[in-house]
Amino acid sequence: MSIRTGIRHKMRALGHAPSHLMSGLRELQDIDDETRIELYRINLRRLLIIAFSVGSLVGAYAVIFWPFTLELDSVEALWRRHIGIAHLYFLAWWIVVAFATIAIRRLPVEHVAVKALQFGVPTGGLLFCVAVTVIDQAVTPNTSPFLIGSIAIGLLMLMSPAMAATVHAVGYSAFFFALPLTQHSHAVLLSNRSDGLTISVISVLLSIMLWRKDASVIMARKAIERKNEELKRAAEHDALTGVLSRAELLRRAGAQLLRARRRGSDISAVMLDLDHFKRINDVHGHQAGDAVLVNAARLMSRSVRDTDLVGRMGGEEFMIVLPDTNNKDAVGVANKLCSSMATAAFDLPGGSSIAVTASCGVSTIGSGSGRELEWLYASTDHALYEAKNTGRNRVSNAYQLHALSTSEFQRLR
Ligand SMILES: Nc1nc2c(ncn2[C@@H]2O[C@H](COP(=O)(O)OP(=O)(O)OP(=O)(O)O)[C@@H](O)[C@H]2O)c(=O)[nH]1
Known part of the structure; x- marks a missing residue:
């Protein structure tokens, strides 16, 4: 660099000094x-x-x-x-x-x-x-x-x-x-x-x-x-509804199961699926479907205890884990959720509102049973399947299902 260019650079740098x-x-x-x-x-x-x-x-x-x-x-x-x-x-x-x-x-x-x-x-x-x-x-x-x-x-x-x-x-x-x-x-x-x-x-x-x-x-x-x-929150929560993501719900449910084993208490789960949700999307549009999901998640979160875990498992399916809750009380919670859904008016973006029903499956791991989380998940899912198959807008209890005593669920023990 020539001396003249060097001086020019220095002068330019000095010119920038006030802005710095x-x-x-x-x-x-x-x-x-x-x-x-x-x-x-x-x-x-x-x-x-x-x-x-x-x-x-x-x-x-x-x-x-x-x-x-x-x-x-x-x-x-x-x-x-x-x-x-x-x-x-x-x-x-x-x-x-x-x-x-x-x-x-x-x-x-x-x-x-x-x-x-x-x-x-x-x-x-x-x-x-x-x-x-x-x-x-x-x-x-x-x-x-x-x-x-x-x-x-x-x-x-x-x-x-x-x-x-x-x-x-x-x-x-x-x-x-x-x-x-x-x-x-x-x-x-x-x-x-x-x-x-x-x-x-x-x-x-x-x-x-x-x-x-x-x-x-x-x-x-x-x-x-x-x-x-923010990233942690985004990873732990479902972006649309704000309830726990599937992975986070299962992680926290696993921790609750260990706690229940230590304390010798029952732990229950409710799987809730909105009925004919595809129809809502088809008739009212995807945005309306999203609004229903948000309102349903809000209703569920409001209806259970602070210590319960509400998560979205995917699509229109939600799972609620109820620590320290026996099967009878869990069925009560599921019935309450089903009837709250059925009686609530779900507001849509255009200003109108619709009625939505839901089906629930319930299952419980009793104290001392030694069953794993996979069993709770599979048996609750199975009960939900029963609720859907037997008419929807109802609760099905895994404890009362014959299938639970058979090989498929015994293997999950
Ligand atoms: N709006 C909206 N729709 C979704 C979302 N995730 C999944 N879906 C839709 O939810 C619908 C689920 O349909 P199905 O699995 O047939 O269930 P369904 O119509 O509720 O029928 P049943 O469960 O048997 O009563 C599909 O059309 C999906 O595209 C979402 O985040 N937003």
Whole structure:
């Protein structure tokens, strides 16, 4: 690439900078409250780690600058003593921060004490750095305590842009006004103040970048969780009627059967099939057929207990698994379902309504029988077949069917 082309590329990139900045600012606005709360919760956990690690570092400095063995006969000794004492105060401050963080960790992040701590720790830390820098000016023009403190806060703390700007504005103002207490050279003062300003701005930008990055990671994770939840729901439920899908119903029924065996209770099933459903489709159209299926599923779900399982096995056939229910009660449930269907008016999309009947097959696995789910399914299906064959709009009970005692069902045991 020639130098001229390179410059052209750079100029073009600079031209895009305002739009990047605007989209970055828009992303900051898009951060929802839930994500904000999570960010503050992460910060709260970090505070404890920071309190222990920075507290240990400060403790080490207090030892290095140990203030109580010095003869105060020189500026350097005085400086060392003040630095040592400042670090002892700061050590005490970190111990208080650690205890305060532990004390408030169960409070909601919106609580005023939590907010005060999240603001107070970086501000206090920065003010300590200002104090040490001011003491340092007695022997050196160096401002590294303030510079390191600012950058460390920008890197370690998770602060919203507003909080970061406030913390660094407070810190820099203290730095600006306190520096002349010990630094009397105008040139050094000017140089230090401009260095401090640069680092404060960089620290605020660093905070904003980290806040935005962590927020987008959290929001992306939440979007994936939501999508997974949707996919799980779609896999577990029938798309048209909202009741359980065939696979999910059988999976949950299997779990209920194991539970029934452990508890020594009965488990029953009702297989329900709408009568002459093909005719509804043919006469009123497929949409009307769909509406009938939706209303039938709703009626079934409303008619049984919350602990019962309602699923669509395919087409116009539904299965209802009734845990802790003996055969007599299951037949009662099936009769109730059949008569509710027969008496309900099924609304169609055009505004009209039709009457629909259903046939039901009932079967039960009694406690201690050791029968498998396949048996329950096959015997209920067989009973439904009987109900259809003997006139429809009725209930047939597998227990009363001769076929059940014969080879086909015995094999399913
Ligand atoms: N509208 C609609 N129709 C469906 C759906 N799934 C299956 N069907 C139709 O349901 C009809 C079932 O017909 P059949 O198996 O003959 O049963 P039926 O007419 O109810 O007769 P019986 O069960 O013997 O009373 C078929 O026409 C299928 O196309 C669906 O999701 N929506």
